[in-house]
Every structure is written in C-alpha cells, then in structure tokens.
Amino acid sequence: MNPDPSPPAIACIIVAAGRGLRAGGDIPKQYREIGGRSVLARTLSVFLGEAELAQLVVVIGADDADLFAQAIADLPRARLGAAVIGGETRQDSVRAGLQALAAQGFDGIVLVHDAARPFVTGELIRRAIAAVAHVPGAVPALPVTDTIKRTDGQGRVVETPRRETLISVQTPQAFAFAPLLAAHDAAAAGGQHGFTDDAALLEWAGHPVAIFPGDPANVKLTHPQDFAVPPAPSSPLGVRVATGYDVHAFADGDHIWLGGVRIPHERGVLAHSDGDVALHALTDALLGALAEGDIGTHFPPSDPRWKGAASDQFLAFAAERLRLRGGRIDFLDLTIVCEAPRIGPHRDAIRARIAEIAGIRPDQVAIKATTSEAMGFTGRREGLAALATATLRLPETE
Structure with a gap:
C-alpha cells in the first residue's frame, strides 16, 4: 500500500505594485501607516504567522525598493524572498510573481492577496487553503446587501439583477499553481489584459472557481477616509x-x-x-x-x-x-x-x-x-x- 502523498507546498503572492492614487497621500497606499505601522507590514505579518505557508513573494513597483525595505525591516525573513518587480497592471504583476515561483520549481497551491487588505486574518487564510483542495480555484465571497443596477453608460438603468445571485469577492484567492500560471500565460499571449482578479482569468480559461465565506472586516483600503488618523498618541x-x-x-x-x-x-x-x-x-x-x-x-x-x-x-x-x-x-x-x-x-x-x-x-x-x-x-x-x-x-x- 502506497503511503499518503505529501501535502502540496503553499506559497502566497502579495500584490503591492499599485500606486493607489484614489487613496491620496504622497506615497503608494501600501506603504502608508495605520496605527504607526505600514499597511504592507501589517498584511505580511499575518501571512508570516501561518506556518503552512512555505514562501511569500511580494511584487512591488519598480521605484519602491527603499519603501519596501523600510516596510519589512522588523519582519522575519526566512520565508520572505527578494521582492519581484511588477508590471503596468495588476494582471502583469501577478504573472511576474507566478513566474518567479515557477523559476524556483514551485508547484503546489498559490494564494494571491492584495497588500491593501491588512485586516486579513489567519482564519481566512486557512479557509482559502482548505477551499482549493479539490478545485482549481476558490475565492472568499460576501453576499451583496445593496440593490445593484446595471446601466447603459448614459445614466439609464437597463437591468436590476437579483441580489441573491450576486456576491462580492475578496482576497486571498487560492489556486492550483499550474492552471493559474497557464491561464496567465495564455491571456498574455492572446493580448487579454482586462482581468481585475485572478479568479476571472481562471474562469476565462475554462476552469471552475468555487467560493468560501469571506470576512466583512477584510476591507480593501481604497479612499482617503480609509486612512483616517486616530487621535494622536499624545492625547490623554x-x-x-x-x-x-x-x-x-x-x-x-x-x-x-x-x-x-x-x-x-x-x-x-x-x-x-x-x-x-x-x-x-x-x-x-x-x-x-x-x-x-x-x-x-x-x-x-x-x-x-x-x-x-x-x-x-x-x-x-x-x-x-x-x-x-x-x-x-x-x-x-x-x-x-x-x-x-x-x-x-x-x-x-x-x-x-x-x-x-x-x-x-x-x-x-x-x-x-x-x-x-x-x-x-x-x-x-x-x-x-x-x-x-x-x-x-x-x-x-x-
């Protein structure tokens, strides 16, 4: 009788190459501080706390090496490799991270997470890993509570989809590594550049994507008010x-x-x-x-x-x-x-x-x-x- 196969290796790509213009500020939002600590450092510390993750790959902007070095100065480096330089779009940046893993011979489960979601929890990470055990891809989802309208681009409503059929999705999204890399390569070769998340790209390539419960606290920092500064520490x-x-x-x-x-x-x-x-x-x-x-x-x-x-x-x-x-x-x-x-x-x-x-x-x-x-x-x-x-x-x- 053959012994049980070893569990697949698990890696995570943290996408931190964006500029975050809508958030304001004079540096990319992932390097801005909340409560005295950068957004990126907060995000990375949660993932580094998960022993199952063998490696973290951080994809950064071409001009952000110094900011990145400051952000990770107090973090353990054992599973945190050298930063990978991203591309013009999020899709390009994720592909760069996948290619960096492929160059190391990686083949297992890969999580993809937005650096600007610093309130991710270890529990959500573990749910992502469990959800992708038998499917090519899985994404954290929340039910939509607002009524959604589809417009014609000229200010007129053309459809009101049934709310119970709609979800919003978050990261970390989890994937089998080989299908995701193949989908990214195929999209790049075919000039397909409009994907806003990796699940959509995997769907385009013909693979099923499952959902698992997301976390409403796992918000993405996007607007200036998301960085509202709490009262100064010198306040009584x-x-x-x-x-x-x-x-x-x-x-x-x-x-x-x-x-x-x-x-x-x-x-x-x-x-x-x-x-x-x-x-x-x-x-x-x-x-x-x-x-x-x-x-x-x-x-x-x-x-x-x-x-x-x-x-x-x-x-x-x-x-x-x-x-x-x-x-x-x-x-x-x-x-x-x-x-x-x-x-x-x-x-x-x-x-x-x-x-x-x-x-x-x-x-x-x-x-x-x-x-x-x-x-x-x-x-x-x-x-x-x-x-x-x-x-x-x-x-x-x-």
Whole structure:
C-alpha cells in the first residue's frame, strides 16, 4: 500500500505594485501607516504567522525598493524572498510573481492577496487553503446587501439583477499553481489584459472557481477616509472597563471550542458559529468598552455567513477596531463556568491563543474556571458559560 502523498507546498503572492492614487497621500497606499505601522507590514505579518505557508513573494513597483525595505525591516525573513518587480497592471504583476515561483520549481497551491487588505486574518487564510483542495480555484465571497443596477453608460438603468445571485469577492484567492500560471500565460499571449482578479482569468480559461465565506472586516483600503488618523498618541488616554457574557447549551458532538482551542469532550455545543463562549464574551467586553454594540450587531446569527464560523475572527475584529481608534488593551480577564470539561489542563494554551488573536502578551490574559456547585443549568451539565472583563485605554475626545 502506497503511503499518503505529501501535502502540496503553499506559497502566497502579495500584490503591492499599485500606486493607489484614489487613496491620496504622497506615497503608494501600501506603504502608508495605520496605527504607526505600514499597511504592507501589517498584511505580511499575518501571512508570516501561518506556518503552512512555505514562501511569500511580494511584487512591488519598480521605484519602491527603499519603501519596501523600510516596510519589512522588523519582519522575519526566512520565508520572505527578494521582492519581484511588477508590471503596468495588476494582471502583469501577478504573472511576474507566478513566474518567479515557477523559476524556483514551485508547484503546489498559490494564494494571491492584495497588500491593501491588512485586516486579513489567519482564519481566512486557512479557509482559502482548505477551499482549493479539490478545485482549481476558490475565492472568499460576501453576499451583496445593496440593490445593484446595471446601466447603459448614459445614466439609464437597463437591468436590476437579483441580489441573491450576486456576491462580492475578496482576497486571498487560492489556486492550483499550474492552471493559474497557464491561464496567465495564455491571456498574455492572446493580448487579454482586462482581468481585475485572478479568479476571472481562471474562469476565462475554462476552469471552475468555487467560493468560501469571506470576512466583512477584510476591507480593501481604497479612499482617503480609509486612512483616517486616530487621535494622536499624545492625547490623554482614558481607562475603560467593560464586561461580556455568553452561554451555550450542550448538544451532540465530540468537542467544544474555548478561547480558540479545540477541546475534546463528550458533548458539543448548540450554536450558529463554533459556539466559543470564551471568545464571544471577550468580544462583547471589547465592543462594550468601545461603545460599539455587541457581537450580534456586527455578526448577526441570522446571517448565513457566520454558520459554523470560527470565533477568532470576532475577537480579532474587536481588537482591530480598538487599535484603529488609537487604543490598547491592558488586560483581559475570563471566567469559564462549567462542570466539565476540566479547564486546568488547557489554561496555558487558551491564554496563549487569546493573546495571539488580540495582539497582546499572554501575561495580559487571565483564565479562571469554576463550577456552579451542581446548581442551575451549568450544574446540571446542560451547558457552559463565560464571563469576561476587558480593561483598555482609549484616547479621550472633547
């Protein structure tokens, strides 16, 4: 019997050769700073945090070598190769990145991501990799909530497509390497230069493209207002403290998620997402301190996009909202209430994972566990609950 084949190598092309004129500023938008760090550095740091990625290829503008060097100065270089010079269009730049990988004999899965999407998460990257396992291409998609009109170019509406058939797509898009390179080469040879993303090019070449759930926080920085500067660090910082609470009933299953850690258990939980009460409570605590609603405001359970969704993206979203407002987390305190499973053996792993998601140190996270002395729904082993407190600082406004 033949052994299982090795998993395919995975590489990522970060497209950073554009000029970003609509965003304003005197340098390309991928080198502008948000919260004291360049957009490109933020983007790269997320991908470098994914161990599955063997290599990152960054495609830059011909005149941007110095800006690129500054952007990556504090990043690990082991998987970050020399920059590749892009072309006149995004299509040309992606092809240059593909050719650089081909010259190294690469043949596996390739992700293509826009540098100007710095709020991408590790969870979305992992979804992209999983989605392309059995198809030539896969793209993250969001349902369209606005009514879309098609016009004749003279200010007249000629069609109103059914909204339920429309999606908007994001990056990272994932592809089998050989078909994507072949499609790019064929388009270049045939003078086809109008493709705005790689999925469209693969479709043109006759290959099917699948979709997987995108992330509404994974926005592309495009306009000047997207770079709105938060209050200056010298502004007085006010301390805010808020709490969060979540509860889920047990259901059939063989594991639960707590603090982003999968814990084997004789039951699962009944939930629309993955039912991680710890991350849900922490998310509500952060959003409460920001006075920006709660988890249901931003990720409503009625939305099919969040069915089975990993909850790390919810906490990452709340933490990023805080950073964009010039704030920082001082401490996260979490109490988990359940009769089982035992939390102690998983405490350090949960602390580390929460710290990773929120972008803080593990010593800024406390995990406590207790039972309810056989009283109430937790005491009857019908479910579990979590109570969270977030202490943070936020610039004061007049």
